[in-house]
Amino acid sequence: MSALLEVRALDVRYGGIVALRGIDLRVDEGEIVALLGANGAGKTTTLRAISGLLPIRSGEVVFDGSNLRKRSPDAIARLGIGHVPEGRRIFTRMTVRENLELGGFAIASQREAATRIDDALAIFPRLRERIEQRAGTLSGGEQQMLAIGRALIARPRLLLLDEPSLGLAPLVVKQIFEVLRDIHARGTTIVLVEQNARAALALADRGYVLRNGEIARDDTAAALAEDPAVVAAYLGGE
Amino acid sequence: MHEFLAQLANGVELGAIYALIALGYTLVYGILELINFAHGDVYTFGSFVALGILVGLRAAGALHGAGLILGIAAALIAAILASALLNAGIERLAYRRLRKAPRLAPLITAIGVSFMLENLIELWQGSAPVPFPNVIPNPQLQIGALEVGVQQIVVVALAIVTMIALHFFVQRSKLGKAMRAVAQDRDAASLVGINVDRTIAMTFLIAGALAGVAGFVGGVSFGSAWFLNGFGAGLRAFTAAVLGGIGNIAGAMLGGFLIGMLESFSTWLIGGQWSNVAVFSVLILVLVFRPSGLLGETLPEKV
Numbered sequence A: 001m002s003a004l005l006e007v008r009a010l011d012v013r014y015g016g017i018v019a020l021r022g023i024d025l026r027v028d029e030g031e032i033v034a035l036l037g038a039n040g041a042g043k044t045t046t047l048r049a050i051s052g053l054l055p056i057r058s059g060e061v062v063f064d065g066s067n068l069r070k071r072s073p074d075a076i077a078r079l080g081i082g083h084v085p086e087g088r089r090i091f092t093r094m095t096v097r098e099n100l101e102l103g104g105f106a107i108a109s110q111r112e113a114a115t116r117i118d119d120a121l122a123i124f125p126r127l128r129e130r131i132e133q134r135a136g137t138l139s140g141g142e143q144q145m146l147a148i149g150r151a152l153i154a155r156p157r158l159l160l161l162d163e164p165s166l167g168l169a170p171l172v173v174k175q176i177f178e179v180l181r182d183i184h185a186r187g188t189t190i191v192l193v194e195q196n197a198r199a200a201l202a203l204a205d206r207g208y209v210l211r212n213g214e215i216a217r218d219d220t221a222a223a224l225a226e227d228p229a230v231v232a233a234y235l236g237g238e
Numbered sequence B: 001m002h003e004f005l006a007q008l009a010n011g012v013e014l015g016a017i018y019a020l021i022a023l024g025y026t027l028v029y030g031i032l033e034l035i036n037f038a039h040g041d042v043y044t045f046g047s048f049v050a051l052g053i054l055v056g057l058r059a060a061g062a063l064h065g066a067g068l069i070l071g072i073a074a075a076l077i078a079a080i081l082a083s084a085l086l087n088a089g090i091e092r093l094a095y096r097r098l099r100k101a102p103r104l105a106p107l108i109t110a111i112g113v114s115f116m117l118e119n120l121i122e123l124w125q126g127s128a129p130v131p132f133p134n135v136i137p138n139p140q141l142q143i144g145a146l147e148v149g150v151q152q153i154v155v156v157a158l159a160i161v162t163m164i165a166l167h168f169f170v171q172r173s174k175l176g177k178a179m180r181a182v183a184q185d186r187d188a189a190s191l192v193g194i195n196v197d198r199t200i201a202m203t204f205l206i207a208g209a210l211a212g213v214a215g216f217v218g219g220v221s222f223g224s225a226w227f228l229n230g231f232g233a234g235l236r237a238f239t240a241a242v243l244g245g246i247g248n249i250a251g252a253m254l255g256g257f258l259i260g261m262l263e264s265f266s267t268w269l270i271g272g273q274w275s276n277v278a279v280f281s282v283l284i285l286v287l288v289f290r291p292s293g294l295l296g297e298t299l300p301e302k303v
């Protein structure tokens, strides 16, 4: 297997504050990789640095052979990285349709974009019922579906998801995870940041544990799920 | 009644000009949260470019028959291009490098650019108002009790057509949608592949083009161009944008017409020296009692 994404010795700072220190990650084509860690460990920072939203202080991010350092976020998106950001960040003042259309911003052919919007609506039928509704009036679960749907329109090779289950009812979480399984089955490689570590490890092939901006552990998902230290820290005592 | 209608027509004409300028403030504010204080001077520049073209063509004897229509079109297009490029140039040279600076920095820069443009235009055209060539024939038409000039109709029609075009552009076109997306959430817009810098540049280009249209119709309507025109008209248009809800396109249009009416009727009823007081009292009242303006968002979005 070849590495689709490789992060080497990544350092990111906010002003003088070190957020990531020497992060190494590798994501192979076709994998689902979970990124776990406590609040403030640096999970969101990692994804934002990969997408070009944060400047890389030192280290490399290589996607499919291209070095992403110094590339703008829109250029990185067009290379084939989709990012469903923390907090969903849908365009609340626009309709569901307009949000999906914007997901296809880089697609030149109108017809092709329309086909892909139809595909996304087939995955999330709830969105079809609300297609002309202002996105800000959707429920939390629907907004998350829209955020994922919007990212799928570009057919990214790599999809980064930042806590897609946050604040959602268990039934909706289950639905979202089923969709992720489905997206993966169609050939999309996934990096999943989750608080819900149990669900994330059940879905993932491998996982990394971040602590204070450094990689504390990496292993197969099965091994992490059985590790007493990981269980105690992230899986809770249920 | 007769006088009332005349003031109404006058208010609509003024309002159309303020609305066009107000749109430029609101488009730029919407996307950068910057009050582009130099915008009024971009309007002045458009006026002088149109004036220059008309003077040149008249001197060449080209403004007869079909040449008149072509000449007017040439002056309008030149004003649009000049103002658009000037505004985009200001963004590129002065504001872009301040994108990540504290918000006060671009604001102060905008004031500085405004002073600079005013002084450059004064150097170029002198400190006295320059008469705008009176080339558009202006027979008066009697419609019921209303008497309007053809010129007034042309000015208002041009402004309204421009605003309708802008509305469809922003709502329907791909670039218009990108502008709205960047205005709402710059990071999210870049994650779907929108080039944020280019979209902001295009927004300045369009805001400048609208100021160019305003510069042309303002010159025709006021009959002169002056290096400080943009200061007064800019402040009124800014008031209009705030009244309508800064960042809101329909609000800028509505605010423009309301401020035009207010100026026209206050001049008539309480005298021209008081119309400034009336207009800027509105600005203060809106800022105090309804900072989001008439059409601005008042309800927080569901998160």
Ligand SMILES: Nc1ncnc2c1ncn2[C@@H]1O[C@H](COP(=O)(O)OP(=O)(O)OP(=O)(O)O)[C@@H](O)[C@H]1O
Residues within 6 Å of the ligand: A014, A017, A019, A037, A038, A039, A040, A041, A042, A043, A044, A045, A046, A086
């Ligand atoms: N804009 C910012 N300015 C300064 N510090 C920041 C900024 N964003 C994040 N940080 C800091 O960087 C560190 C990592 O934050 P990050 O958001 O990546 O954590 P996270 O793992 O995603 O946490 P959570 O689970 O709460 O989302 C934290 O200490 C945080 O306080």
Ligand SMILES: [Mg+2]
Residues within 6 Å of the ligand: A043, A044, A045, A086
């Ligand atoms: Mg986070």
